[in-house]
Amino acid sequence: MKSFLPTSIFRKRNWTRLTLQNIRLISQATEGYIQARLPPSKSVPSFEDAGLRPLLAQAVNTAFPNIVSPTELQSTLIRNVSEGKDIILQDETGSGKSFGLILALLNKPRMVFTDDMSTDGTGDRPALTSLVLVPHRDLAFQMLHWIDLIVQASADNPPSLTSIAQVLVREGRRHITEGLPLIRNEPPHILIATPASVMEVLKQDPSAFHLKELSTVVLDEVDYMIETLPLNNKPNKEHLQRMNNLRKHPGPARVLLDDIYENRAKFNAKNREVDGPHHSPQLILSSATIRRQLKHYFFSEKQFLGKEVVKIRRSVMRLHGQDELATDDLAIHSMISHHVLVASEADIVNLPSAVTAEEKHPAPIYSKEANNEFASSSPLDQIADSTAASRSVEFSMTPSPLNQNLLEAVAAVFALDVPSLALLVIPSNGSVRRAVYDLREMGVNALGMDLLDKDRGRSYLLQSDGEQKANPRLLVCTSSSIRGVDFPSLSHVFILGFEALIAKDNWTLTLDTYIHLCGRVGRFKKPGKVITVVNEKGVSGIEKVLHTLDVIAVRLDALG
Ligand SMILES: Nc1ncnc2c1ncn2[C@@H]1O[C@H](COP(=O)(O)OP(=O)(O)OP(=O)(O)O)[C@@H](O)[C@H]1O
Numbered sequence: 001m002k003s004f005l006p007t008s009i010f011r012k013r014n015w016t017r018l019t020l021q022n023i024r025l026i027s028q029a030t031e032g033y034i035q036a037r038l039p040p041s042k043s044v045p046s047f048e049d050a051g052l053r054p055l056l057a058q059a060v061n062t063a064f065p066n067i068v069s070p071t072e073l074q075s076t077l078i079r080n081v082s083e084g085k086d087i088i089l090q091d092e093t094g095s096g097k098s099f100g101l102i103l104a105l106l107n108k109p110r111m112v113f114t115d116d117m118s119t120d121g122t123g124d125r126p127a128l129t130s131l132v133l134v135p136h137r138d139l140a141f142q143m144l145h146w147i148d149l150i151v152q153a154s155a156d157n158p159p160s161l162t163s164i165a166q167v168l169v170r171e172g173r174r175h176i177t178e179g180l181p182l183i184r185n186e187p188p189h190i191l192i193a194t195p196a197s198v199m200e201v202l203k204q205d206p207s208a209f210h211l212k213e214l215s216t217v218v219l220d221e222v223d224y225m226i227e228t229l230p231l232n233n234k235p236n237k238e239h240l241q242r243m244n245n246l247r248k249h250p251g252p253a254r255v256l257l258d259d260i261y262e263n264r265a266k267f268n269a270k271n272r273e274v275d276g277p278h279h280s281p282q283l284i285l286s287s288a289t290i291r292r293q294l295k296h297y298f299f300s301e302k303q304f305l306g307k308e309v310v311k312i313r314r315s316v317m318r319l320h321g322q323d324e325l326a327t328d329d330l331a332i333h334s335m336i337s338h339h340v341l342v343a344s345e346a347d348i349v350n351l352p353s354a355v356t357a358e359e360k361h362p363a364p365i366y367s368k369e370a371n372n373e374f375a376s377s378s379p380l381d382q383i384a385d386s387t388a389a390s391r392s393v394e395f396s397m398t399p400s401p402l403n404q405n406l407l408e409a410v411a412a413v414f415a416l417d418v419p420s421l422a423l424l425v426i427p428s429n430g431s432v433r434r435a436v437y438d439l440r441e442m443g444v445n446a447l448g449m450d451l452l453d454k455d456r457g458r459s460y461l462l463q464s465d466g467e468q469k470a471n472p473r474l475l476v477c478t479s480s481s482i483r484g485v486d487f488p489s490l491s492h493v494f495i496l497g498f499e500a501l502i503a504k505d506n507w508t509l510t511l512d513t514y515i516h517l518c519g520r521v522g523r524f525k526k527p528g529k530v531i532t533v534v535n536e537k538g539v540s541g542i543e544k545v546l547h548t549l550d551v552i553a554v555r556l557d558a559l560g
Contacts, residue, residue, distance in 0.1 A: 045075070046069065046070075047060050047078075047103065049070075049075070050075035050078045050079070051079050051082055052103060052107050056150070058153075059150050059151075060103060060153075062153035063150045063153040064462075070103075071095070071100070073097070077089060077100045077101065077104050078103060080310050080312065081105065084282050085282065085310045086306075086308065087309065087310050088284075088285050088286075088295075088305075088309060088312070089312050090286070090288065090312075093288045093516060093518070094519055094522060094523025094524055097286050097287075098139075098142075098220055098484055099146065101220065102146055102147060105129075105130045105190050105218070106150065106164070108130060108216065110127075111127040111128065112125065113125045126187055127187050127209070127210075127213070128187045128214060129189050129214065129215045130189070130191070130217070131193065131211070131214050131216070131218070133195050133217070133218065133253060134225075135194065135224045135483050137171070137451075137481070138451040138481050138485055139220070139483060140167045140169050140192040141167060144165055144167050147161070148165075149462075160186075162182060162188060163186055165188050166179070166190075166191055167192050167193065168183070168192070168194070169194050169197050170194060170196055179201065180204060180208055183201070183209060187209060191209070195253040195256050211260045212259075212260055212280070213280075214280070215282065216282045216283075216284065218284040219283075219286065221286070221483045222285040222286060222294065223287045223289055223291065225251070225253035226251070226254060226294060226297060227246060228296075229242055230507070230508055257304060260281065265303045283305065285298065288519060289515055291512070293508075335528065336519075337528075337529050337530070338530050338546060339529060339530065339554055339556040340533075340534065340546075341531060341532070341534070342536060342539055343405040343409040343533055343534070344405055344536065348409045348412065350553075350555045350556060351543070354554055354555040354556075355555065356554060400434060400438050401431070401434065402426075402430070402431075402434060403496075406497075406533045406535065407435070407442065407496070409533045410444075411439060411442040411443065411444045414492075415444070417492065417529075417556075418472045418492050419469065421472065421473055421475070421487060421491065422472065422473070422474050422491065422493070422494060423449070423475050423482070423490055424476045425477060425482055425495050426479070426496045426497055429500070430497060430500075432476050435476050439474065439476070444474050445474060446473075447474070448476050449476060449485075456475065457475060460475075460487040460490070461487065479501055482517065483516055486523060487520070488523065488526070490520055490521055491528055491529065492528065493517060493528070493530045495531070495532040495533065498538050499541055501517075502541050502545075507548075511549060
């Protein structure tokens, strides 16, 4: 088999003389890197039909036996990514956007820098081809895990994972001490990174990689990374002040994009009505929620995108037109059932307006007086044993800042209704460790989510079987570390502290937060439950959200 990357390439260190002219693309560099064992199925459209190279398509089939055929959206995406188009990708949560993006990027030809002093081609050096910006580390590691499986599915002489993909996220100073040298020595085909980590690495070493010379830049969960304010025709003083603040203190993703696309913005400003040369890198924006204000930012305010952008949404592809700016595209999954529990000292009731076929009026579904032994009689006795091991002296000595009524409601529903895996989302400023401690004290098999750890998330990335387990698990995370995360066997999402998730002066942001939290279930046509647990004060907030999204809360009778 052809060697994936000749070692001689790595001897050249000639970054300072690299220019756009001496970058060239060689498709052979990635052509031979995946060799898989299984032939693709002939009965349904295959990934090869969608445009993946044969060896890569076979590796995908081997790595993901349950994924037999690309969706129409993925086929359209793969083709347009290959053609170097700028793309806006928007579809429901869990519809395969991120997975499709990873395949499309693996399929791209590898960027290679050619040493201009070398006449015989021996100065070729693989360079970073694509930068995938993500909002948090767990999504980065999820993507890396997918790539790792595909690379491993290469039958003979698989390339090293680090030559194909690397992750750059802020973890102490490791992104500087370990991540930066690795990128310099072995630039990956795909770098998956948070914007802040890229900024810090480039500050440390501006020649670590060259942003403007990338082939593709992807912003997954773009609306989370680029903060925008709702468009307002008659902005009041406060709104103007906030707009000003955003401009004065742009987040790291905004700063990076300004740096990469300044030339393109100038070009688009001059040539608004004409088709013109395409300024690299290709730009791809992806999310389930892309609001008007975000489109306005990319098309009008910054002019990073022009009229040649391809919009891919639910298998629909069309050229971008002005009318698109006038609409908000929202996507909330129909396979999700929404529940709201109101927990107090005395009991836990369904939201008064929640409906079922049989019952129309709220009645206590769980009375603490009658059931105050539920934790000790929980079927999870073996968990209680392990609680002692994890009991922290620190927590046992201090009162919990978390509302115990709400946690008890979660514990009760978890014990009776969750077959295998559930997620509990707490506000960004909440303590995951404390929530885990309190829940374990209640007999719940809770762990803080961490996709690098097998038990805390990694093993659930590909586990699609949601069958009843002897020991169901509750993963706890904050709302800022859950966007895009995919656990196929997840059946329940519990949302705690919803009041804190309400962005007071940005209502659309509140709605989008709810949509993305819900979107951890109901993925790829699977059903799922979202259970928001509030106290009396939180009722009006969640009612308003459900009403705006045209969602009817359903009574949860699990405890009745
Ligand atoms: N063609 C396919 N056939 C079957 N399953 C698929 C296919 N493509 C993706 N999936 C599965 O669908 C799930 C969701 O994929 P992914 O995370 O890419 O969705 P997403 O649209 O990016 O979601 P979000 O908007 O929440 O980020 C994953 O478990 C993935 O393995």
